[in-house]
Amino acid sequence: MAQTHTARLMDGTRLAARIIExxxxxxxxxxxxxxxAPCLATVLVGEDPASVTYVQMKRARCAKAGIQSRHVALPxxxxxxxxxxxxxxxxxDPGVHGILLQHPVGPHxxxxxxxxxxxPDKDVDGVTMRSFAATAFGLPGFVSCTPAGIxxxxxxxxxxxxxxxxxxxxxxxxxxxxxxxxxxGRNATVTYCHSRTADLPSIVRQADVLLAAVGRPRFIGGRDIKPGAVVIDAGYNPGNVGDVDFETAKDRASLITPVPGGVGPMTIAVLLAQTVQAAAHQLNVT
Amino acid sequence: MAQTHTARLMDGTRLAARIIExxxxxxxxxxxxxxxAPCLATVLVGEDPASVTYVQMKRARCAKAGIQSRHVALPxxxxxxxxxxxxxxxxxDPGVHGILLQHPVGPHxxxxxxxxxxxPDKDVDGVTMRSFAATAFGLPGFVSCTPAGIxxxxxxxxxxxxxxxxxxxxxxxxxxxxxxxxxxGRNATVTYCHSRTADLPSIVRQADVLLAAVGRPRFIGGRDIKPGAVVIDAGYNPGNVGDVDFETAKDRASLITPVPGGVGPMTIAVLLAQTVQAAAHQLNVT
Incomplete structure (x- = not known):
């Protein structure tokens, strides 16, 4: 029987732990x-259970890493x-070094x-227009946490x-x-696909590096993955399911992120790293 | 003898004239x-002949369209x-509604x-980080003139x-x-290629819409153009030569911009249109 190829896992949990350390x-x-101490302000609007949980988790990680947090809860x-x-x-407020607005906020x-x-210098979550443009132009600034983690x-x-x-x-x-x-910015040829892309499989099949970030469970089938591709699954759907069909994809990819334990832990690690970086900058610690 | 297909020309000169009107x-x-009257400030650093000519041309077009201009020349x-x-x-300065910094400025x-x-509300040339992010996010703001013209x-x-x-x-x-x-933002699937792209022809061959914006004369050969494609040539190289090999491309494209007379005139038309828009906004004319 032929040996079945299986992709190497990209261990986000381990790398995130190292970054947090x-x-x-x-x-x-x-x-x-x-x-x-570095201080992250977290802003929460309303009481959406998922948002409450996310903010609590972020604050708990901060506490564990010696980062203070200040919570602002708004109705x-x-x-x-x-x-x-x-x-x-x-x-x-000079006592706050980074600001996280938990989103989505209400539609109103x-x-x-x-x-x-x-x-800008407190945008540790990388959500402002300036941060985006800095990312696009390769200028100094905070990067949106999930892309930075990837x-x-x-x-x-x-x-x-x-x-x-x-x-x-x-x-x-x-x-x-x-x-x-x-x-x-790293000199890849980059194709953006989305819900209106006419023939997604034909594009996915060309990907040396595939980033799935649509938020639809198993939206990308393993059969379309180019043999040897690097597959980054940033999807996180109910039931710990990614945007990529992991079971079939892992037999073709060379590297693949598991869900959970791939991209997810990286997001929060980057948030903490950028908060510490912001504090160092504002407190003139070099 | 078989009839030879020739692309329809996209007449930028005519459309630009209409926009300026x-x-x-x-x-x-x-x-x-x-x-x-709407007023555009033009800022020129040094005396590079091409830059001097560009600024003069822009100011002349402004004058013809009833837009004042104020010139700031710096050594x-x-x-x-x-x-x-x-x-x-x-x-x-409330008397200035739009600002154009002629670039490139010196390397120092x-x-x-x-x-x-x-x-931001005077960035009629669409060069600031905020304008770029607004463009990327589909938010109100001025768009870089050449892309807007395209x-x-x-x-x-x-x-x-x-x-x-x-x-x-x-x-x-x-x-x-x-x-x-x-x-x-208009729901195209978008691929960015550049000097480091591994196999440019194979990507160009997939383009329903091709935008050439590299600044290398006849960099893209007509043979790689998908039959029926729309070809936008934003290149403007010495000798009125575009980035696309026009003679061979026109036999495969359905629509193509000539060089000159395609993208070029649109850039200045958008600059004037955005200057008037900025003035209307700042002077509360609706």
């Missing part, structure tokens, strides 16, 4: 040298002006206006990007779009 | 209603701080810092974009990158 040491160094009924006001106060709120109230995973596993064809399925402002720009 | 009427309306030796200062003053200047000194040409000729594969060759901050984002 480094950030934790840096946070302690900052606290020791300045008397001030679901809050208007755009009051939310912008609350975020602007945090932007001006102008989420973009809320994001833009975050000072790049770290690719580097950790030594994936060569220059000249390779990277296919990004999904075009959200915080994931698909910035991820494509980062891959382009 | 509309902008001219709108400028006159603004002047009549407010007593103030080639000007530093970043002084250039930023000059642009900041224009940003704060931080061009990005100079661009970012342009107030979209107007595509619309003028009724080119359907949704679901089509658009291939952008080139990834500059003012042309390739924003053009790709605009095409993506």
């Amino acid at each position: 480094t950030s934790s040491a840096a946070a302690e160094d900052i606290r020791r040298r300045t008397g001030t 679901a009924s809050v208007g755009t002006a009051d939310l912008v006001h609350a975020i602007t106060e945090l932007s001006q 709120i102008d989420e973009r206006a809320a994001f833009e109230a975050i000072a 790049m770290r995973l690719l580097d950790e596993y030594g994936v060569e990007l220059a000249g390779k064809h990277a296919v990004v399925v999904g075009r959200s402002a915080i994931l698909g779009k910035p991820a494509g720009m980062l891959l382009l | 509309t902008s001219s009427a709108a400028a006159e309306d603004i002047r009549r209603r407010t007593g103030t 080639a030796s000007v530093g970043t701080a002084d250039l930023v200062h000059a642009i900041t003053e224009l940003s704060q 200047i931080d061009e990005r810092a100079a661009f970012e000194a342009i107030a 979209m107007r040409l595509l619309d003028e000729y009724g080119v359907e974009l949704a679901g089509k594969h658009a291939v952008v060759v080139g990834r500059s901050a003012i042309l390739g990158k924003p053009a790709g984002m605009l095409l993506l």
Whole structure:
């Protein structure tokens, strides 16, 4: 019987733990040298159970890493002006080094206006227009956490990007779009696909690096994956199911992220790392 | 003898003239209603002959369209701080509605810092980070002039974009990158290619819409063009030569922009249109 090929797993849990360890040491160094610990402000609108859980998890990870957090909970009924006001106060508060607005916020709120109230040097979640443009232009600035985490995973596993064809399925402002720009900045040829793409399989089959970021369970079948491709699954659907059909994909890919334990843990690790980086910058610790 | 197919030309000269006519009427309306004509500030660093010519041409077109212009000429030796200062003053001057920094500026200047000194509502050339992000996110804002002109040409000729594969060759901050984002916003599948792309012909052959924006004469051969493709040549190389080999491309494309007379005239038309739009906004003319 022929040996069945199976892709090597890209272990996000392990890499994230290492990044958090480094950030934790840096946070302690900052606290020791300045008397001030890095502080992340978390802003939550309403009581959506998933959002509440995410924010709690982020705050717990911060605490474990020696990063303080300050929580601002606003009622679901809050208007755009009051939310912008609350975020602007945090932007001006020297005791806050990073700001995370848990999103989506309610449909009655102008989420973009809320994001833009975050000072650029505190935008550790990389959600502002300026941060996006900096990412696209290769300028200094904070990168949206999930795309930044994906790049770290690719580097950790030594994936060569220059000249390779990277296919990004999904075009959200915080994931698909910035991820494509980062891959382009690393000299990959980048194709953006989405729900309106005419013949998705024919494009997926060309991908040396495939990034699935659509949020539809098993949307991409393994049969369409180019043998030897690197598959990054940023999907996280109910029941711990990714956007890629893992079972069939793993037999063709050379490297693949599991769900869970691939991209997911990287997002929060980057958030902590960028918070510590923001604090170091604001507290003049070099 | 078989009839030879030839692409229909996309006449940028004619469409640009129509846009300028509309902008001219709108400028006159603004002047009549407010007593103030729209005003574009042009900033030129040094005396590079091509840059001098471009600025003169833009100012002449403004004058013809009833748009005032104010010229700020700075010596080639000007530093970043002084250039930023000059642009900041224009940003704060209520008599100036739009600002154009002729670029490239000298290599000793931080061009990005100079661009970012342009107030968002006066960024009629669409060069700031905020304008780029607005373009990428489909938010209100000024679009980089050449990509905006290309979209107007595509619309003028009724080119359907949704679901089509658009291939952008080139990834500059003012042309390739924003053009790709605009095409993506119109639901095209978008591939960015560049000098490091491994097999450019194989990607070009897939393009329903091809945008050449590399600045290399006849870089893209007609033989690689998909029959029936729409070909936009944003290249403008010495000797009026585009980035596409026009003679061979025109026998395969369904629509193609000539060089000159295609994309070129559109850039300046959009600049004037956006200047009038900025003035209308700042002078509260609706």
